Amino acid sequence: MEHLFEKLWKHAESDCYPYHMPGHKRRCFGMLPEELCKLDITEIDGFDNLHQPEDILSSLQQEAARLYGAEESFYLVNGSTCGILSAVSCALPGGGHILMARNCHKSAYHAAYLRGLRITYLYPTYRxxxxxxxVVEPCQVRCALEREPDIKAVLIVSPTYEGRISDIGAIAEIVHEKGIPLIVDEAHGAHLGLGEGFPKNSCQLGADLVIHSVHKTLPALTQTALLHVNGNRIHRGLLKRFLRIYQSSSPSYLLLMGIDNALQFVGLQGQMLFARFRQRYEAMLKELGVCKHLRFLTDFQGRQDIGKLLISVKGTGITGKQLYDILLQEYHLQLEMASTSYVLAMFTINDEEQAYGRMTEALLSIDRWLETQAGKLGTAGTRGHGTEKLGRAGTDVLDGKWSDAKALDWGQVDGISLGVAWDMLTEVVELGESMGRLMGEFINLYPPGIPILVPGERMTEAVYRRILEAIAQGLTVQGVQVSEGKGLSVPVICEQDQGHDLA
Ligand SMILES: Cc1ncc(COP(=O)(O)O)c(C=O)c1O
Structure with missing residues (x-):
């Protein structure tokens, strides 16, 4: 089978002169490295066309479909973002009603806005x-579909940013009983279903549309992603139309080559790579099992992705951001994110032994330091819900307990659709004065870019406190501005405009 790297390299070494884009003409310029320029082309003769693939790109996409167990797969160069935009846009008619997990990435909300969708939320359970x-539990999906019979598609995120995996097989059955499609934003799960002992991916579990960020969890270049489609509930022509709309008309062949390269090597050596990954990861967790203060979310019953090491600081007296900063400044370990009470470290098949060794050493040493500080540190690690006792030390295997779906930490839904609300006139008010007001913009905790407030939702006391706490701990809250004379402020919908539109 022909692969892009060899083909691009052969072309670069040939005497064919480029009287075409890109403007670097395959030569180094300024600081741009030569090798990168040599391989960076877009659609020229012999290299097929991403928007109408008939040759090498068609074969590579078929190969991707085989690898993941999909009927049809598409290479994406605008990240999972464009996969989610396309999937949501084609899965139900404009103005239709979608059932969507509230912890969806902002791209899902953007799709709902662009297509004027009515949204009913599934609030993920809370640990x-x-x-x-x-996760989102199958019974939540069943109840929502029974309550709202005009729902035309369902969208779930699995694994979540923190690595929580929903029971997609059971959810797909429930959704399909209603004759509607299930979309799974599996942006964080491009590695699933490819190695023994790893959870299956959502194509293998019956989802109609599945989106993978290849760049997140496989060794590939940033922005690379895949979209897979299965079954007959999705209009394939419409899907391709939306991919043409949301994707660049000049796809980068460096990115396409990156997807090919990752999938080719996973296809060839996946069993060995994933087995080694798992073995190193488990060995690390075993060593970390002696920790008395830091806790690790581990659950090999198929509900936690091992690519995400969630380190909880709850009850330790330090915040997630403090642990994140210690790991960065003292140990030079750059983590994926910090939240108020945990940090996330990502591991993939491309980590070397030292990734595990350095993390283990650092965490053991921090845990020993926490032991010396017992009673001296504050209670900062116990955000909001800090009434429960500190869990047992070391690694914790989940016991299947989960609290009721929690709508309280999110904005209060008020009946104005996102499509209407985001176009309304806004004014900027002090954060403290926004209580009870309808939001005019998204407010996202970043990373990962999940909106805690969506345009048209009301600011509540609980969300207000959640924002203040995040800011106080040095976390990024997108959408909250510092405006002159007002301090922390947010855009809210003008009451006048609200009245007009609601009348
Ligand atoms: C759950 C989820 N879906 C989709 C995306 C968008 O992915 P991409 O960055 O590949 O566009 C992200 C990005 O962080 C995400 O966390």
């Missing part, structure tokens, strides 16, 4: 002992 939003 109090780790302070995380957990």
């Amino acid at each position: 109090e002992e780790y302070d995380i939003y957990d």
Whole structure:
């Protein structure tokens, strides 16, 4: 089978002169490295066309479909973002009603806005002992579909940013009983279903549309992603139309080559790479099992992705951001994110032994330091829900307990659709004065870019406190501005405009 790297390299070494884009003409310029320029082309003769693939790109996409167990797969160069935009846009008619997990990435909301969709939310369950939003349970999906019979598509995120995996097989059955499609934003799960002992991916579990960020969890270049489609509930022509709309007309062949390269090597050596990954990861967790203060979310019953090491600081007296800063400044370990009460470190098949060794050493040493500080530190690690006792030390295997779906930490839904609300006139008010007001913009905790407030939702006391706490701990809250004379402020919908539109 022909692969892009060899083909691009052969072309670069040939005497064919480029009287075409890109403007670097395959030569180094300024600081741009030569090798990168040599391989960077877009659609020229012999290299097929991403928007109408008939040759090498068609074969590579078929190969991707085989690898993941999909009927049809598409290479994406605008990240999972464009996959989610396309999937949501084609899965139900404009103005239709979608059932969507509230912890969806902002791209899902953007799709709903662009297509004027009505949204009913599924609030993910909540794991109090780790302070995380957990999976969506199949019974939640069943109840919502029974309550709202005009829902035309369902969208779930699995794995979540924190690595929580929903029971997609059971959810797909429920959704399909209604004759509607299930979309799974599996942006964080491009590695699933490719190695023994790893959870299956959502194509293998019956989802109609599945989106993978290849760049997140496989060794590939940033922005690379895949979209897979299965079954007959999705209009394939419409899907391709939206991919043409949301994707660049000049796809980068460096990115396409990156997807090919990752999938080719995973296809060839996946069993060995994933087995080694798992073995190193488990060995690390075993060593970390002696920790008395830091806790690790581990659950090999198929509900936690091992690519995400969630380190909880709840009850330790330090915040997630403090642990994040210690790991960065003292140990030079750059983590993926910090939240109020945990940090996330990502591991993939491309980590070397030292990735595990350095993390283990650092965490053991921090845990020993926490032991010396017992009683001296504050209670900062116990956000909001801090009434429960500190869980047992070391690694915790989940016991299947979960609290009720929690709508309280999110904005209060008020009946104005996102499509209408985001176009309304806004004014900027002090954060403290926004209580009870309808939001005019998204407010996202970043990373990962999940909106805690969506345009048209009301600011509540609980969300207000959640924002203040995040800011106080040095976390990024997108959408909250510092405006002159007002301090922390947010855009809210003008009451006048609200009245007009609601009348
Ligand atoms: C759950 C989820 N879906 C989709 C995306 C968008 O992915 P991409 O960056 O590949 O566009 C992200 C990005 O962080 C994400 O966390």
